[in-house]
Amino acid sequence: MAPRGLTAVPAQPEATGPRPAILVLPGGGYARQADHEAEPVAEWLASLGIHAFVLRYRVAPHRHPAPLEDAKEAMLHIRSRQHGLAVDPDRVGVLGFSAGGHLAAT
Numbered sequence: 001m002a003p004r005g006l007t008a009v010p011a012q013p014e015a016t017g018p019r020p021a022i023l024v025l026p027g028g029g030y031a032r033q034a035d036h037e038a039e040p041v042a043e044w045l046a047s048l049g050i051h052a053f054v055l056r057y058r059v060a061p062h063r064h065p066a067p068l069e070d071a072k073e074a075m076l077h078i079r080s081r082q083h084g085l086a087v088d089p090d091r092v093g094v095l096g097f098s099a100g101g102h103l104a105a106t
Contacts, residue, residue: 001082003073005056008083009042011049018088021051021078025071027098031060037097045095051085053078057103067103 002008011019022045026037033056042052057070071094079089096104 003055003070003077005058005070006074006077007039007042007054007056008085009039009046009052009054010085011051012046013049016086018086018091019049019051020091020093021053021085021087023071023074023078023092023094023104024052024054025057025094025096025100025103026054027096027100028059030063030067030099033059034097037100041095041097051087057100068106071103071106 024038024042026034028034038054042054045052053074055070055074058066075092077083078087078092081087081089094104
C-alpha cells in the first residue's frame with residue numbers, strides 16, 4: 001500500500017527494464033503545497049523516461065518531524081518496488097523546491 005499523499009507518475013514511453021526514479025517534494029513554506037511544483041514537474045520527468053513520485057507531505061498545523069517521516073516512508077516505498085513500476089533501487093533521487101528542498105536536504 002502506498003504511503004498517504006504519494007502519487008506515482010510512470011515514465012513515458014513505457015520502457016523495458018528498471019528505470020531511475022525521483023521523489024518530488026513541492027514547496028510551500030511547510031504551510032501549503034505549491035501545485036506548480038508537483039504534478040507538472042513529475043510529468044516532465046516522466047517524459048524524460050524517469051518514474052516520478054509526488055509526495056504531498058504533511059504541512060501546518062503539523063510540524064517537524066511529520067514531513068520528514070512522510071518523506072522517509074515514501075523513499076522506502078519507492079525503493080521497495082511494491083508500487084509495480086520497474087524502478088532501479090540504486091537510482092532513486094529526490095527533488096525539492098523551497099520547503100521541499102529543505103526537506104530533501106534533511
